[in-house]
Amino acid sequence: MTDQAAGIIPFGSTVIHSEPVDCSKPINRTNIRGKTIVITGGASGFGKACFEDWASHGANIIIGDINDKAGTQVVAQMRASTNNSNHHFIHLDVTSWSSQASFFKRAASLSPHGGIDCVMANAGVAIAQENAVFEEPPDYSKMDHPPQPQMKTLDTNLNGLMYTTNLALSYLSRNPGSARCQVGQNTGTRDRHLILVSSIAGLASLPSQPIYATAKHGVVGLFRALRMTTPIKHGIRINMINPYFVDTPILGPMGAVVLAGGGMATVPDVVEATTRLVADQGIIGRALVIGSKTSQEHAKAMGLELETTDQAVWDVHADDFAQSDLFVRRIIGVTNLITQARGWGGIVSDVVRKVSGATWKTLGY
Ligand SMILES: NC(=O)c1ccc[n+]([C@@H]2O[C@H](COP(=O)([O-])OP(=O)(O)OC[C@H]3O[C@@H](n4cnc5c(N)ncnc54)[C@H](O)[C@@H]3O)[C@@H](O)[C@H]2O)c1
Structure with missing residues (x-):
């Protein structure tokens, strides 16, 4: 079936999202040089591996992490190996708004050009035992004061990531010397780029880990909502990665045992996918899955x-995104047409109705 027959409208040059990413194209890593990149959870796993790669190609990297020892160590190593003192570690707890707000402020002040070109919202945890209350719910009816379920995985991977996103949008849109992103174009040395780290668990089912799966689906929801508006309103490009299982500390020994012998993704492939998004400023509103190598x-x-x-x-999900965004575009289009047709009279009568209804309610009618 052709795309058109399936009702899929192809991306055109006037649309703010770029076309599906061509993963066979070589990556131009010279575009990374001189960029200030902020990575949450940058002391381990994906964050650390991206730090090492991007720093070795001339970027200035500022990491935030709850693990001070590992964060300080990796920064010291990378400063020495790249002979660049513009890499920094700042203590960060992504679950705390005030910690994130001061992290971003300090990161921008440490940046050689006073701004942030790219943010990788990456910090995450997977606390398997938190899921027990969903898998085997206790008999709360027999408890006078049932304990509130622990959901640090949700607080970190979704609420924390939303704080990061909010702050990133604020700082990226004000990055000195940056230009608005444009489909297929390298818009200069400065950038306005947000990378959300979701997971394959944000797209597929993850039995027995409902909290992690919910958080990662939430990240996909956030991506899909923002990818429509932020490029248009603020010239910020948002992209997302959805890795399959990779052997990093987050898996823990049990995770590694359960997955032993199965096809897994690798850290170098995650770094390559993320680097492609960073290096090519023309990529806007795309998501990449990183799986095991496929023959x-x-x-x-x-x-x-x-x-x-x-x-x-x-x-x-290129087609899925195109379809749902098309749906959203049509809904907004229809709403705008109705508003236009009703004119100012319609707006005024709605407002009057609402206000007088509220007044009657206040008066107890
Ligand atoms: N490894 C995988 O299989 C896999 C697959 C898909 C997605 N992911 C996601 O990738 C991201 C990175 O994971 P990873 O595999 O590199 O794991 P990792 O454990 O190696 O790294 C996670 C980092 O986040 C930090 N962190 C945790 N809580 C924090 C907090 N409250 N504030 C600041 N930093 C905090 C940790 O200290 C650690 O340095 C996570 O969001 C994870 O959910 C991982």
């Missing part, structure tokens, strides 16, 4: 087309 045979069996041999990174 021609396996890809064919799943109806996928390989762009490179042993491909591990895939642009995801």
Whole structure:
């Protein structure tokens, strides 16, 4: 079936999102040089690996993490190996708004050009035992004071990421010397780029981990809502990564055992996917899944087309996003038409009705 027959409107040049990412294209890492990049949870795993790669290509990296020892160590190592004193560690607890607000303020003040080009909202935890209350709910009826469930995974991976996003939008839109993002174009040395770290668990089911899955689905929801508006309103590009399981400390020993022998994604592939998004300023509003390397045979069996041999990174949900965004565009279009047709008279009568209704209510009628 053709795209048109399936009702899919192709991305055109006037649309703010770029076309699906071509993962076979070489990455131009020279574009990373001189950028100030902020990474939450940058002391370990993906954050640390991205730090190492981007710093070695000339970026100034500022990491925030709850783990002071690991964060301080990685910054010292990278300052020495790159001979660049513009890498910094700042203590950060993403679950605290005040911690995040002072982290961003300090990061911008430490940046050589006084601004932030890119934010990777990455900090996360996966506390498996928190899920027990959903998998095996206690008999609350027999308790006088049932304990409130612990949901640090949600606080960190969703609420924390939303604080990061809010602050990132504020700082990125005011990045000195930056220009608004433009589809397919490198808009200069400065950038306005937010990368959300979700997971395959934000797109697929993750049985037995409802809290983690909810948080990561929430990140996808945030991405889908913001990717419509932030490029248009603030010239900020938002992209997302959705890695499959990767052997990092977040998995813990049990996770690694459960996944032993299965196909997993790798840290270098996560770094490559994220670097592609950072280095190509023309990529706007896209999401990449990072899976295990896929052979021609396996890809064919799943109806996928390989762009490179042993491909591990895939642009995801392009059509789904196009469809739902189209739906949203139409709803907004219809609403605007109705508003236009009713004119100022309609708005005034709605306001009067609302205000007088509230007045009657206040008076007890
Ligand atoms: N490893 C995987 O299989 C996998 C797959 C998909 C998505 N992810 C996501 O990738 C992100 C990075 O995970 P990772 O695999 O690199 O794990 P990791 O444990 O190696 O790194 C996570 C980092 O976040 C930090 N952190 C935790 N809570 C924090 C807080 N409140 N404030 C600040 N920092 C905090 C940790 O100290 C750590 O340095 C997470 O959001 C995770 O959910 C991981």
